[in-house]
Amino acid sequence: MFNLPNLLAFARLLIAPVMFWIILNPQVFTDMGWHVSWNYYAASLLFVIASVTDFFDGYIARELDQITIVGQILDPLADKMLTLAAFLGLMMAGAASAWAIYIIIVRELFITGLRTLSLSEGIDISASWAGKVKTVAQMIAIGFLLMHWPFGDMLLWIAVALTVYSGIEYLIGFSKAYQNRSNA
Structure with a gap:
């Protein structure tokens, strides 16, 4: 549980x-x-540092065989908290489209709940390629x-499109896995 x-x-x-x-x-x-713009520079620095930790925690977990159930829940939760904090802050500061942020928030909360449910049901819907591209976007x-x-x-709306696409992909993957499990 307590690993790097x-x-x-x-x-x-x-x-x-x-x-x-x-x-x-x-x-x-x-x-x-x-x-006044220094607050954005400071927030950017924190965001970059946190984003780098996202890369390293996955890499270290795989290389040192330190993948845990806690990590499988904590890592995507931390990713969501980081991106949602940034998006909500930007929206509240008037620096990002509220509609784009609402779409992202709804998808992120829904898929996080779906992934948590899938873990409790023994269904593996690990991060997909589309989900990883969405996160980078x-x-x-x-x-x-x-x-x-x-x-x-423009990049925000591209991220929204990828967010919706990957959300649909996760939902389809979960549905298929759940049906296969029920039919077995």
Whole structure:
């Protein structure tokens, strides 16, 4: 339970609310005499650090054979908390489309619940290729939106499309696995 991959995932859980708070409180930086955009730079730095831990926790877990049930639940939960904290903060700060964020939130919560249910039912719906591409697309969109770079909105809608697609893919995979289990 307490291994390095799980600790890295837990670190992401701790970073998420701090990043959210920083996005929504630019006065912290202006009170120190810094430009208002420094809150986005600080949030971006935290987001990059947390995203790197996401890569390493999976790599370490596979290489050192430290995959655990706790990690299988904690890792996607930490990913969701991190991306949702960033997306909600950006939306509340007026830097991202509310509709895009609502679509992402509904999908993420639904699939996280579905994956948790599947684990309790003994059904494996591990991360798919589309789910991994979706995560990368969301992370890139968040980075662009946090830094106020061009094409951030376009990248957000691409991430939304991939989010919906991968959600449908997970739902189909779960349905097939559940039917196969019921028929066996």
